[in-house]
Amino acid sequence: MSIAVIILALAIGCYAVAVLEGWAVHGRLSLTRPATSALALLGREQILPRTSDRLFFEVGPVLLLVAGLLSVAVIPLAPGLIITDLAIGALFLNAALAYVLVALIMAGWGPNGAYGMVGGWRFLGQFIAYAMLIVMPITAVAMRAESLSTTQIVLSQAALWNIAYQPIGFVLFVIAAMGVAWLPPIDLPTGGGDLAGGVEAEYTGARLAVLRLARLVIIVALAGATVTFYLGGWLGPWLPGWVWTALKTLAVAAGMLALGSRLPRLREAKYLELSWKLGITLALANIFLVGVIALVVPI
Amino acid sequence: MSLATALFLAFFGVAAIWFGVVVFRTHSMVRSAIALLFSQTAIGAMFLVMQAEFLGVLQIMMMATEMSVMAIFMVMFMMDPGGMGKMDMTHQKRLSLWAGGIGLVAALVVIWTAGWQGPAPDVPGADEQARLLGREILGRSMFIFESAALMILTAMIAATMVAIAPQEEDTQ
Amino acid sequence: MIPELMIALSVGAALFGVGLYGALSQTNLVMIIMGVELILAAALLNLVAFWRYLHPDVTAAKMFVLIVMAVMAVEMAVGFGIAIARFRSRGSVEMEEARELKG
Numbered sequence: 001m002s003i004a005v006i007i008l009a010l011a012i013g014c015y016a017v018a019v020l021e022g023w024a025v026h027g028r029l030s031l032t033r034p035a036t037s038a039l040a041l042l043g044r045e046q047i048l049p050r051t052s053d054r055l056f057f058e059v060g061p062v063l064l065l066v067a068g069l070l071s072v073a074v075i076p077l078a079p080g081l082i083i084t085d086l087a088i089g090a091l092f093l094n095a096a097l098a099y100v101l102v103a104l105i106m107a108g109w110g111p112n113g114a115y116g117m118v119g120g121w122r123f124l125g126q127f128i129a130y131a132m133l134i135v136m137p138i139t140a141v142a143m144r145a146e147s148l149s150t151t152q153i154v155l156s157q158a159a160l161w162n163i164a165y166q167p168i169g170f171v172l173f174v175i176a177a178m179g180v181a182w183l184p185p186i187d188l189p190t191g192g193g194d195l196a197g198g199v200e201a202e203y204t205g206a207r208l209a210v211l212r213l214a215r216l217v218i219i220v221a222l223a224g225a226t227v228t229f230y231l232g233g234w235l236g237p238w239l240p241g242w243v244w245t246a247l248k249t250l251a252v253a254a255g256m257l258a259l260g261s262r263l264p265r266l267r268e269a270k271y272l273e274l275s276w277k278l279g280i281t282l283a284l285a286n287i288f289l290v291g292v293i294a295l296v297v298p299i
Numbered sequence: 300m301s302l303a304t305a306l307f308l309a310f311f312g313v314a315a316i317w318f319g320v321v322v323f324r325t326h327s328m329v330r331s332a333i334a335l336l337f338s339q340t341a342i343g344a345m346f347l348v349m350q351a352e353f354l355g356v357l358q359i360m361m362m363a364t365e366m367s368v369m370a371i372f373m374v375m376f377m378m379d380p381g382g383m384g385k386m387d388m389t390h391q392k393r394l395s396l397w398a399g400g401i402g403l404v405a406a407l408v409v410i411w412t413a414g415w416q417g418p419a420p421d422v423p424g425a426d427e428q429a430r431l432l433g434r435e436i437l438g439r440s441m442f443i444f445e446s447a448a449l450m451i452l453t454a455m456i457a458a459t460m461v462a463i464a465p466q467e468e469d470t471q
Numbered sequence: 472m473i474p475e476l477m478i479a480l481s482v483g484a485a486l487f488g489v490g491l492y493g494a495l496s497q498t499n500l501v502m503i504i505m506g507v508e509l510i511l512a513a514a515l516l517n518l519v520a521f522w523r524y525l526h527p528d529v530t531a532a533k534m535f536v537l538i539v540m541a542v543m544a545v546e547m548a549v550g551f552g553i554a555i556a557r558f559r560s561r562g563s564v565e566m567e568e569a570r571e572l573k574g
Binding site: 312322420422462 | 472474475476477478480481484486487496497499501504512522523525528530531533534536537540544548551552553554556558564567
Binding site for chain 2: 055102109131
């Protein structure tokens with residue numbers, strides 16, 4: 001029952017994010033565009049590149065979709081409305097997101113094309129940059145909740161949301177999340193200007209549709225994770241819990257898309273430098289501060 | 300319950316061994332690294348079957364990163380990363396086969412003659428396990444944990460020092 | 472006699488055999504590291520199996536597993552550092568050509 005509800009919510013969320021992305025990129029808010037472009041993709045010819053690694057070529061987009069779906073499994077929509085409430089949900093989310101990297105490398109290597117391969121390996125560099133910034137803010141969140149369960153993490157924010165409790169962690173997590181979902185300005189694997197589509201370059205038809213759908217699922221999952229970890233999940237007055245989760249998730253996704261489309265693309269070396277020299281220092285400071293506050297102030 | 304556990308263990312075990320064999324049999328180096336990744340993931344799944352949730356998920360997460368890094372090193376350093384040339388990159392095959400076979404048989408003999416005493420005891424729930432592990436890490440084993448951290452830091456510095464290009468003044 | 476423990480340990484033994492074969496038979500440094508990773512994974516599997524079926528009350532066993540995982544990461548980092556240095560000075564990481572240390 002709850003699985004069906006969450007899958008339905010995820011489908012609606014993906015569609016809404018696709019609409020929002022169209023608005024952020026093209027400046028037009030069209031409700032039918034994602035549906036028509038998906039139909040167009042499904043109707044197109046499916047080209048198989050010559051001397052491709054067929055196995056990787058086929059498995060890459062599917063693995064990406066599976067990674068996105070697995071990471072959705074631990075995000076609570078409302079009390080009790082969660083696919084699996086694991087005791088180590090926050091760590092499980094990380095593990096699922098790590099497979100985004102594997103899937104992109106496979107999808108980049110598979111088609112035997114230069115642009116795709118460069119895009120795939122670039123994502124590895126991007127991963128080295130964002131990996132620590134996903135894990136370390138979550139550590140601070142788990143420290144406050146004294147649990148790795150996502151439900152417990154939401155409940156721990158009843159008195160004060162984590163965005164106010166640990167604002168540094170929030171900023172770092174959102175930047176890293178944009179890296180995971182390769183949203184602009186950190187869209188290095190598909191970089192429109194210099195790689196001609198990158199990982200997506202050799203994909204056509206239904207396979208490209210799966211790849212794009214998987215990316216939408218990942219964006220929804222990361223927005224949901226941000227809401228769970230920092231914006232109090234389902235907590236909120238007047239409205240029922242699931243409405244709050246949905247509204248906050250869409251707001252976070254819209255914020256990430258709108259912010260990203262207004263910034264110039266980051267060079268990979270610059271992103272790495274910023275993440276390691278500035279980001280990790282701030283993340284360590286965040287863990288230290290949260291530890292001190294948790295010991296001193298009882299909220 | 301116990302039968303289901305045994306079946307799942309056997310399934311993931313066969314998957315792990317099969318992918319482990321694929322690592323050394325495929326010609327494509329990227330496939331080789333990804334096969335090793337799936338072998339390790341199957342081992343992580345076995346941890347999950349054995350109710351070690353934290354360790355299983357940790358194994359699955361860490362190996363995804365490690366093996367992807369492995370894959371790019373393969374592409375960087377191999378003469379034929381795509382496997383199109385079907386190059387042979389093995390030596391002393393007979394010795395290796397004998398060594399691997401003897402290791403396998405010796406381990407199996409020890410395992411099947413040791414006479415472990417059943418029945419299998421119960422384990423605490425996942426919440427309790429995570430709590431106990433936290434107490435262990437930051438309690439009795441804290442010194443070991445800190446040493447591991449220091450070891451990783453040393454390795455990071457050492458690996459970077461070995462890997463960076465020599466400066467101009469060194470080469471004169 | 473605990474069947475699950477036997478299965479897990481046998482899988483560990485098989486992985487050890489495959490890893491040993493790989494580490495000895497490959498000529499490339501990166502492939503040798505892959506063999507060693509398999510051997511360490513077999514050790515991890517055995518540790519978790521012993522913890523689960525013989526001593527579930529000893530949490531230090533899990534600590535040991537964590538340390539082995541750290542060792543795997545460290546081994547890879549240092550191995551690749553050496554690989555980069557060797558590739559830079561010799562142009563290959565084929566271990567057949569590495570005879571400088573032979574007395």
